[in-house]
Amino acid sequence: MSTQLPSSFTELPDSGGHFGPYGGSFVPEILSQPLNELTAAYEEAKKDESFQKELFDLLKDFVGRPTPLYFAKRMTEFLGGPKIYMKREDLCHTGAHKINNSLGQVLLARRMGKTRIIAETGAGQHGVATATVAAMFGLDCVVYMGEVDMERQALNVYRMRRLGAKVVGVTSGQKTLKDAISEAMRDWVSNIHNTHYIIGSALGAHPYPMMVRDFQSVIGREARAQILEKEGRLPDHLVACVGGGSNAIGLFFPFLDDASVQMTGVEAGGLGSGLGEHAARFNGGMLGILQGTKTYVLQDDEGQISLTHSVSAGLDYAAVGPEHAWLKDLGRVKYTEIKDQEAVDALGNLSKWEGILPALESAHAVAYAIRLAKEMDKDQIMIVNCSGRGDKDVQELAAWEKRQLEASGQ
DSSP states (O other): OOOOOOSOTTSOSOTTOEETTEEOOOOOHHHHHHHHHHHHHHHHHHHOHHHHHHHHHHIIIIIOOSOOEEEOHHHHHHHTSSEEEEEEGGGSTTSBTHHHHHHHHHHHHHHTTOOEEEEEESSSHHHHHHHHHHHHHTOEEEEEEEHHHHHHTHHHHHHHHHTTOEEEEEOSTTSSHHHHHHHHHHHHHHOTTTEEEEOOSSOSSTTHHHHHHHHHTHHHHHHHHHHHHHHSSOOSEEEEEOSSOHHHHHHHGGGTTOTTOEEEEEEEEETOSSTTSOBOTTTTOEEEEETTEEEEEOBOTTOOBOOOOOSSGGGOOSBOOHHHHHHHHHTSSEEEEEEHHHHHHHHHHHHHHHSOOBOHHHHHHHHHHHHHHTTSOTTOEEEEEEOBBGGGGHHHHHHHHHHHHHHTTO
16 A cells, blocks of 8 residues: 655545545445436535535534634643643534534535435434434435444434434344444435435545545634634644544544644544454454445454444444545554543543533543643643533443443442
């Protein structure tokens, strides 16, 4: 694999959706034409000032953008390292960054004359965001969700149904995000004439990784302007959790050409290093194709997709977005992992230090930020993406604590 640095990190993907050797479009023939139509529609929408204005206005008036860049004063003082800022995506309408992408895609679906929306969801935040925008525009909405995730994210299942969406439980495979995506793709193949599939992360066949990245890059554009206003300079380090990778690439993308800004994506280290115990694609994964794209995939030697595990449903997926794979190979972004217990502990610490209850997904980024702060100087600056709020995780946290007590014999 080539590691030659490009003239600009923001020049890809190419016309075929490739990020170096990654990405592309590996789909059944029946989906090739719809994907080509979607690519053409998106390219037109990017140049359409009325489309961009409507999106901007809705992000401001409906979603609540710009989200604050909050100085975590007590966290900074407790850790004794760099100044730590939190990009507060948890304050978006519906509670996470997911609505940035769902809103952009529903506008695109309407532009294409689609009357029905489908989506997949793991942690439920993308499902809630999609159900929200579908209700806003009066479109039918079906959300696919693994039954395991439905149980541990029951609050979000209720929210989706109250918003008018039909939530379909997926009973195949591991009954988590990968399986929900597979069911959503089957639906799309059968209903292409009137249906748009809103993929929730920077995954899938072209143009989805590019399109989701572009809609989520509002995070990084705002953070860049905000830190320049607050500090008069760029940050030294950016930290974000990585499942499929939409919140991370959204924060990183506008900074990629700034060589002074280091970046770390944090995967789910789960319970251990063995296949099936974690969801860290860059630790044990290998080149493969999953659900339309070529990227790092957790799989066995025969190419069978591995089971995954994370305490956070949104990070519990066997593949990572292809742009992240490319950035990892180039060395532009560092990727690491955080175990379940460390993420749970970080969630508790941030809650007590700052009065912010982050999502379990975001807590992985917070945990690494705590670790990283010990290696940085006081005159440095770190931005952590708080990609979602933790209300949805209270039930799972209570179950986690109960299991830990039982395991310790208390």
